[in-house]
Amino acid sequence: MSKLLQVRGLNVVFSGFHAITDLDFALDAGELRFLIGPNGAGKTTLIDVITGLTRPASGSVSFAGQELVGRREYQVVRAGVGRTFQTSVVFEELSVVDNLDLAAGFRRRLPALLRRRHGVSDDVASALDTIGLGALADRPAGVLSHGQRQWLEIGMLVVQRPRLLLLDEPVAGMSRTERERTGELLQSVARDHTVLVVEHDMDFLRRFASTVTVLHEGRLLCEGTVAEVQADPRVQEVYLGRSRDELDKEVA
Amino acid sequence: MRNRIAFALIAVLLLAAPLVFSPFRLDLLAKYLCYAIVALGIALAWGRGGMLTLGQGVFFGLGGYAMGMHLKLVEAGPGQLPDFMSWSGVERLPLLWKPFADPVFALVMVVVLPVTVALLLGLLVFRQRVRGAYFAVLSQALAAAFVILLVGQQGLTGGTNGLTNFQLFFGLDLYDDADRRILYFAIVVVLGLSYLVVRQLARSRYGQLLVAIRDGEDRVRFLGYDPALVKTFAFAFSAGLAGIAGALFVPVVGLLTPANLGVVASLELLIGVAIGGRYSLAGAVGGALLFHYAKTIFSEQWPDSWLYVQGALFVAVMLWAPRGLAGLAGQLRDLVAARRRPAAPAPTVLEEARA
Numbered sequence: 122m123s124k125l126l127q128v129r130g131l132n133v134v135f136s137g138f139h140a141i142t143d144l145d146f147a148l149d150a151g152e153l154r155f156l157i158g159p160n161g162a163g164k165t166t167l168i169d170v171i172t173g174l175t176r177p178a179s180g181s182v183s184f185a186g187q188e189l190v191g192r193r194e195y196q197v198v199r200a201g202v203g204r205t206f207q208t209s210v211v212f213e214e215l216s217v218v219d220n221l222d223l224a225a226g227f228r229r230r231l232p233a234l235l236r237r238r239h240g241v242s243d244d245v246a247s248a249l250d251t252i253g254l255g256a257l258a259d260r261p262a263g264v265l266s267h268g269q270r271q272w273l274e275i276g277m278l279v280v281q282r283p284r285l286l287l288l289d290e291p292v293a294g295m296s297r298t299e300r301e302r303t304g305e306l307l308q309s310v311a312r313d314h315t316v317l318v319v320e321h322d323m324d325f326l327r328r329f330a331s332t333v334t335v336l337h338e339g340r341l342l343c344e345g346t347v348a349e350v351q352a353d354p355r356v357q358e359v360y361l362g363r364s365r366d367e368l369d370k371e372v373a
Numbered sequence: 374m375r376n377r378i379a380f381a382l383i384a385v386l387l388l389a390a391p392l393v394f395s396p397f398r399l400d401l402l403a404k405y406l407c408y409a410i411v412a413l414g415i416a417l418a419w420g421r422g423g424m425l426t427l428g429q430g431v432f433f434g435l436g437g438y439a440m441g442m443h444l445k446l447v448e449a450g451p452g453q454l455p456d457f458m459s460w461s462g463v464e465r466l467p468l469l470w471k472p473f474a475d476p477v478f479a480l481v482m483v484v485v486l487p488v489t490v491a492l493l494l495g496l497l498v499f500r501q502r503v504r505g506a507y508f509a510v511l512s513q514a515l516a517a518a519f520v521i522l523l524v525g526q527q528g529l530t531g532g533t534n535g536l537t538n539f540q541l542f543f544g545l546d547l548y549d550d551a552d553r554r555i556l557y558f559a560i561v562v563v564l565g566l567s568y569l570v571v572r573q574l575a576r577s578r579y580g581q582l583l584v585a586i587r588d589g590e591d592r593v594r595f596l597g598y599d600p601a602l603v604k605t606f607a608f609a610f611s612a613g614l615a616g617i618a619g620a621l622f623v624p625v626v627g628l629l630t631p632a633n634l635g636v637v638a639s640l641e642l643l644i645g646v647a648i649g650g651r652y653s654l655a656g657a658v659g660g661a662l663l664f665h666y667a668k669t670i671f672s673e674q675w676p677d678s679w680l681y682v683q684g685a686l687f688v689a690v691m692l693w694a695p696r697g698l699a700g701l702a703g704q705l706r707d708l709v710a711a712r713r714r715p716a717a718p719a720p721t722v723l724e725e726a727r728a
């Protein structure tokens with residue numbers, strides 16, 4: 122199968138500290154992949170490199186045949202890669218619709234940009250529907266709850282019509298029901314996008330993940346199904362931070 | 374609707390002002406209106422775009438000098454030198470001055486000069502992600518450098534004395550009260566048009582984008598926009614407005630000196646907007662008028678203490694009323710709401726449903 126994203130020989134160094142070391146990583150088109158690893162494993166850094174926020178010391182990131190390293194952030198977005206941040210950032214003064222409209226807008230020509238928004242475009246309407254915030258469409262985004270903000274962010278990604286979505290811990294800090302809804306949202310988004318999700322929560326993974334990649338101290342530890350990864354002793358040691366017995370007890 | 378009525382009312386008041394005011398007062402008002410045009414640009418760049426522009430005097434000056442040079446050449450007559458040049462021993466008209474004899478060229482330069490400088494500066498600076506206080510200091514340094522340049526080129530710019538003695542403005546006799554009234558009306562019209570254009574910009578998608586960049590520039594990058602371009606556009610637009618205002622200021626006041634556009638003058642332009650309220654266009658305009666009126670009154674009586682009063686005003690506004698006079702009502706509302714909340718529990722969903 123063709124690789125949509127291919128990361129080769131990636132090294133990222135922050136003033137002497139090796140955040141990522143010799144990383145090779147690939148995503149197939151259409152995949153929903155989960156990326157896990159303990160704090161400081163380099164998950165966010167990997168996303169930062171792909172999206173042009175951090176420059177690697179060496180290595181390449183090729184996306185649909187184009188090299189992304191060296192491009193500016195907005196150019197990466199225009200190439201078809203969207204991302205969210207660990208802490209959600211929506212524009213609180215703008216309404217929910219306006220947030221989506223803004224996110225849908227970078228393809229607009231100048232005359233359309235200089236006009237006011239009239240009505241709601243089809244893209245925005247369908248995104249509102251997908252994220253289930255239709256009832257709050259005209260409220261300022263500042264009034265949204267934490268969970269709703271994350272959904273708005275995912276909506277803002279979808280309206281950009283990217284091919285690849287990178288989501289950094291989208292369910293952190295969410296309640297159980299919110300997680301459930303987010304998981305369903307992710308699955309529906311993954312139907313027509315390639316999605317990479319960084320997540321810590323094991324329950325969430327078991328419920329929604331198929332393929333999982335584990336990072337540890339900037340290196341690729343292993344890759345496989347949830348069951349395979351959970352059974353891997355190295356993962357149990359570094360990621361779960363628990364001994365084998367404890368884990369067996371939990372499973373039992 | 375309410376906005377339209379307010380706009381019409383203020384337009385009528387301004388247009389009727391010549392009936393009430395003496396020519397002297399009308400001149401003062403015309404001068405304040407020029408500052409109000411600059412204020413609109415500052416409200417866009419600073420209020421919406423978050424760019425603390427401490428050097429608007431530069432653009433005001435570029436527009437003003439473009440106009441002033443043209444007026445001086447018209448007055449001197451073809452082939453003659455402007456008065457100050459003969460005083461400082463210049464014998465031939467400098468190359469830089471020659472094209473300004475053409476009125477169309479001069480009018481175009483009133484806008485093109487400031488806009489070009491702002492575009493170049495903006496692209497350079499915003500691409501490098503210079504912002505906040507760094508940008509403020511940089512723009513202020515630009516104003517300081519501009520003054521040094523003007524003062525140093527005595528033969529070219531009139532030095533510290535600047536350009537003075539204007540008699541004619543596109544056929545208007547600047548010593549005639551009726552003609553000055555026409556000039557006043559022209560300024561009112563330019564202010565009105567500028568207001569409408571800036572308001573349209575602020576309400577457009579572009580305006581929302583600008584606010585989004587002010588509140589989260591890094592996030593906007595990941596929406597696929599280049600914030601440097603978006604900010605540069607607003608900055609250049611504000612520079613163009615300042616240039617037009619400077620060009621109108623010259624015939625109204627009858628002179629243009631480096632002191633009219635230096636660091637202090639630039640700061641005053643900003644303080645007016647801060648007092649009126651940078652987030653509101655009407656607030657910025659009102660603030661500019663009010664501030665410069667207060668300056669006239671106050672600095673006549675106590676010229677020495679004005680500087681301190683001005684500084685204190687600025688600090689007070691930034692500390693206690695960051696939204697300025699125009700934002701006071703909203704600020705009070707928030708305050709009352711914040712006081713009430715702990716006392717009376719928020720209405721429950723049930724209560725809301727019943728209401």
Ligand SMILES: Nc1ncnc2c1ncn2[C@@H]1O[C@H](COP(=O)(O)OP(=O)(O)OP(=O)(O)O)[C@@H](O)[C@H]1O
Pocket residue numbers: 135136138140158159160161162163164165166167207
């Ligand atoms: N800009 C930076 N400068 C210096 N060190 C950094 C920088 N960004 C990240 N690091 C370091 O690189 C390592 C990897 O960080 P990263 O944020 O990628 O981890 P993560 O896997 O996302 O962790 P978490 O689960 O806590 O979000 C950490 O040790 C972090 O301290």
Ligand SMILES: [Mg+2]
Pocket residue numbers: 164165166207289
């Ligand atoms: Mg992280």
